[in-house]
Amino acid sequence: MKALVKKEAAPGLWLDEVPEPSIGINDVLIKVKRTAICGTDMHIYNWDAWAQKTIPVPMVVGHEFVGEIVHVGSNVNDFKPGQIVSGEGHVVCGRCRNCLAGRRHLCAHTSGIGVNRPGAFAEYVSLPMSNVWEHNPGIDLDVAALFDPFGNAVHTALQYDLLGEDVLITGAGPIGAMAAAVCKHAGARHIVVTDLIDARLERAAELGATRTVNVGRETLAEVQRELGMEEGFDVGLEMSGNGRAFNDMLANMCHGGKIAILGIPGENTAIDWNTVIFNMLTLKGIYGREMYETWYKMSVMIDSGLDISPVITHRMSYRDFQKGFDVMNAGEASKVILDWEN
Ligand code: NAD
Ligand code: ZN
Numbered sequence: 001m002k003a004l005v006k007k008e009a010a011p012g013l014w015l016d017e018v019p020e021p022s023i024g025i026n027d028v029l030i031k032v033k034r035t036a037i038c039g040t041d042m043h044i045y046n047w048d049a050w051a052q053k054t055i056p057v058p059m060v061v062g063h064e065f066v067g068e069i070v071h072v073g074s075n076v077n078d079f080k081p082g083q084i085v086s087g088e089g090h091v092v093c094g095r096c097r098n099c100l101a102g103r104r105h106l107c108a109h110t111s112g113i114g115v116n117r118p119g120a121f122a123e124y125v126s127l128p129m130s131n132v133w134e135h136n137p138g139i140d141l142d143v144a145a146l147f148d149p150f151g152n153a154v155h156t157a158l159q160y161d162l163l164g165e166d167v168l169i170t171g172a173g174p175i176g177a178m179a180a181a182v183c184k185h186a187g188a189r190h191i192v193v194t195d196l197i198d199a200r201l202e203r204a205a206e207l208g209a210t211r212t213v214n215v216g217r218e219t220l221a222e223v224q225r226e227l228g229m230e231e232g233f234d235v236g237l238e239m240s241g242n243g244r245a246f247n248d249m250l251a252n253m254c255h256g257g258k259i260a261i262l263g264i265p266g267e268n269t270a271i272d273w274n275t276v277i278f279n280m281l282t283l284k285g286i287y288g289r290e291m292y293e294t295w296y297k298m299s300v301m302i303d304s305g306l307d308i309s310p311v312i313t314h315r316m317s318y319r320d321f322q323k324g325f326d327v328m329n330a331g332e333a334s335k336v337i338l339d340w341e342n
Pocket of ligand 2: 093106
């Protein structure tokens with residue numbers, strides 16, 4: 001089968017012919033229809049320090065996908081060929097304390113598809129049945145391909161009550177923009193999104209931001225005054241991974257404000273701990289998606305009219321993958337969809 005492979009310990013990806021994945025008795029074989037390019041794939045493509053120490057080569061990469069089940073192992077009763085599914089990319093151990101208690105997103109022995117085991121930028125991908133999520137009938141395939149990053153947005157955004165709350169989202173990348181859509185859908189009042197790139201802020205506004213702020217030109221304090229907010233934001237969603245953005249957020253939260261942190265900061269990012277303590281802020285780190293509460297909420301929100309499709313900026317055949325990675329590296333794109341059927 002055709003697959004995008006990290007063939008050598010060097011920048012780039014190779015469209016290569018590799019054997020179809022074999023499946024065990026508990027596995028499901030999926031024919032991939034669409035995939036999306038993630039920031040993680042860009043780290044692997046660019047072969048940065050993280051990728052060099054994490055990715056064994058050769059490796060079929062990619063983890064954001066939707067496809068159709070074509071074969072199931074002999075032990076699999078709940079899935080059958082023909083179903084349209086995506087996969088939870090974190091394969092957990094199933095035996096540790098957290099897994100046994102149903103807190104699988106907290107498993108300390110996670111292996112990632114397209115990172116530690118063969119991924120989804122391929123004609124076929126094999127997954128344990130416990131990692132398969134069936135979509136509701138009629139779902140738009142491009143949207144279905146986004147359930148992994150959409151899940152990061154939903155997992156983060158739904159940490160705290162949103163109805164009637166004022167929310168600050170730092171970072172208008174694809175995940176920040178989708179989080180704005182979720183906050184809007186969930187009934188937040190002000191949804192203020194920050195970034196330094198106007199095109200990204202415009203996309204966030206299209207998805208649900210009620211006020212966008214280019215922090216290169218405006219301060220959050222000014223925006224708070226304009227909106228008549230007296231005490232600061234109730235909920236903060238950190239989705240930039242940028243230390244300045246995070247400190248900006250801390251300085252603009254209300255007393256007792258609650259922050260969920262998805263963005264991954266650089267090493268030794270300093271924050272003002274006095275603000276955290278004296279303002280009694282709650283900080284919570286977020287990783288991945290909850291299995292499968294986040295997935296359930298995603299399907300239900302899409303079903304009830306949430307539209308995240310404006311986050312998709314490019315669609316192309318997998319054969320044109322090089323163009324997809326180039327537009328991602330140029331910073332022009334939000335989500336790039338690769339079509340594996342054409
Ligand atoms: P992205 O890099 O596309 O978006 C980040 C955005 O933050 C960019 O648009 C950038 O311009 C903006 N930014 C930079 N400096 C800023 C500043 N000072 N103020 C405001 N905005 C600023 O990333 P993404 O794919 O949307 O993901 C968001 C973050 O979440 C990334 O840090 C990513 O590594 C992280 N992530 C974490 C998990 C997890 O499980 N914890 C999963 C996926 C992604
Ligand atoms: Zn476990």
